Amino acid sequence: MSYQDEPGGYDVGSFPKDFSYGPFEQNGDGDNSSLQDDHKPRILLMGLRRSGKSSIQKVVFHKMSPNETLFLESTNKIVKDDINNSSFVQFQIWDFPGQIDFFDPTFDSDTIFGGCGALVFVIDAQDDYMDALNKLQLTVTKAYRVNSNIKFEVFIHKVDGLNDDYKMESQRDIHQRATDDLADAGLEHVHLSFHLTSIYDHSIFEAFSKVVQKLIPQLPTLENLLNILISNSGIEKAFLFDVVSKIYIATDSSPVDMQSYELCCDMIDVVIDISCIYGMVDETETSTFNSQSSSLIKLNNGTVLYLREVNKFLALVCILREENFQKQGVIDYNFLCFRDAITQVFELRNKCQNLEDGSPMGTPEATNGPLDSTISGSLLSQTPLP
Numbered sequence: 503m504s505y506q507d508e509p510g511g512y513d514v515g516s517f518p519k520d521f522s523y524g525p526f527e528q529n530g531d532g533d534n535s536s537l538q539d540d541h542k543p544r545i546l547l548m549g550l551r552r553s554g555k556s557s558i559q560k561v562v563f564h565k566m567s568p569n570e571t572l573f574l575e576s577t578n579k580i581v582k583d584d585i586n587n588s589s590f591v592q593f594q595i596w597d598f599p600g601q602i603d604f605f606d607p608t609f610d611s612d613t614i615f616g617g618c619g620a621l622v623f624v625i626d627a628q629d630d631y632m633d634a635l636n637k638l639q640l641t642v643t644k645a646y647r648v649n650s651n652i653k654f655e656v657f658i659h660k661v662d663g664l665n666d667d668y669k670m671e672s673q674r675d676i677h678q679r680a681t682d683d684l685a686d687a688g689l690e691h692v693h694l695s696f697h698l699t700s701i702y703d704h705s706i707f708e709a710f711s712k713v714v715q716k717l718i719p720q721l722p723t724l725e726n727l728l729n730i731l732i733s734n735s736g737i738e739k740a741f742l743f744d745v746v747s748k749i750y751i752a753t754d755s756s757p758v759d760m761q762s763y764e765l766c767c768d769m770i771d772v773v774i775d776i777s778c779i780y781g782m783v784d785e786t787e788t789s790t791f792n793s794q795s796s797s798l799i800k801l802n803n804g805t806v807l808y809l810r811e812v813n814k815f816l817a818l819v820c821i822l823r824e825e826n827f828q829k830q831g832v833i834d835y836n837f838l839c840f841r842d843a844i845t846q847v848f849e850l851r852n853k854c855q856n857l858e859d860g861s862p863m864g865t866p867e868a869t870n871g872p873l874d875s876t877i878s879g880s881l882l883s884q885t886p887l888p
């Protein structure tokens with residue numbers, strides 16, 4: 503990951519449409535870095551001072567430990583962070599200073615909101631949130647006028663300090679007030695998504711996963727592939743993880759429960775830690791996660807966790823009953839079909855992006871159409887487990 507700290511020089515002309523995917527572009531011929539930049543969507547982090555914006559960015563994308571965020575200094579200019587080199591998913595995060603003033607003539611809202619995919623507004627739930635709600639209304643109104651395609655995500659943050667009842671009550675109250683405020687501004691049709699988050703547990707990774715997923719046009723295809731994989735392999739739940747950030751870019755369509763997600767995150771940590779200690783062939787190696795990476799953990803409640811490498815950046819982590827793991831051969835075969843299908847999805851996506859920069863080929867409908875049926879066919883041809 504590279505880290506930039508430059509408040510000016512935004513690229514106004516290009517309008518990022520969706521995610522671009524690292525491995526294939528890096529593998530491609532020639533220098534297409536400017537093309538990559540064109541396709542990189544922006545996620546903006548906004549909210550009042552000290553609400554926790556920089557902490558979120560540092561913990562999720564820079565592996566900072568939550569306690570270290572106590573020493574973070576206040577952000578006083580826009581900080582752009584490129585999430586690209588080591589992560590499969592590519593985008594930019596712009597961290598805004600809390601005191602940003604939309605009426606300042608130097609605040610170029612067309613540039614800032616124009617190329618934005620998602621706007622994450624962070625509200626400190628441990629503080630009085632009335633000012634934050636006013637700012638939220640102002641921000642959404644301003645951003646929506648410039649770009650009606652922005653996904654608005656509200657993080658009700660620092661909930662680690664709150665008991666469960668108060669947490670739910672705050673969420674209900676913030677939800678109600680925020681939607682009322684928008685209705686007053688004539689924007690009742692604008693959708694806000696709410697997430698309860700804290701950097702001290704997995705909730706921030708889960709919330710960010712959902713933000714990122716909304717910007718992946720191939721999500722329905724990925725979900726469909728995961729559904730086919732689990733139903734033919736006796737798997738209960740499967741996540742496709744971006745290994746570096748531990749955000750999941752897709753899961754099957756059964757509901758996600760936090761404990762399963764935490765278990766899978768912990769498994770990735772275990773695999774990376776063990777690989778760092780025992781998996782380095784020589785000291786020049788920089789990545790310990792490679793095509794040899796896989797792991798099987800049996801829990802004492804009859805559950806099995808199974809991890810397989812999909813590519814340099816992605817891992818599939820599955821949860822299944824021990825008795826369903828007896829036919830590991832079928833699961834492994836289905837996994838290989840799944841991996842091929844995923845590769846095809848992103849290769850096709852990449853070709854479309856290169857061929858028709860900005861054309862409707864990049865839309866989910868286009869990528870889901872003919873591709874889905876061929877890939878589904880190859881997976882479905884496997885013998886389902888009894």
Ligand SMILES: Nc1nc2c(ncn2[C@@H]2O[C@H](COP(=O)(O)OP(=O)(O)OP(=O)(O)O)[C@@H](O)[C@H]2O)c(=O)[nH]1
Pocket residue numbers: 549550551552553554555556557558568570571572573574575576577578598599600601659660661662663699700701702
């Ligand atoms: N309890 C708790 N504290 C948090 C959490 N997230 C951030 N903090 C703390 O909140 C304080 C402010 O965090 P920052 O990330 O600097 O806030 P910011 O929104 O970037 O602040 P500005 O740069 O001034 O706009 C720090 O002391 C963090 O440790 C959280 O989830 N729970």
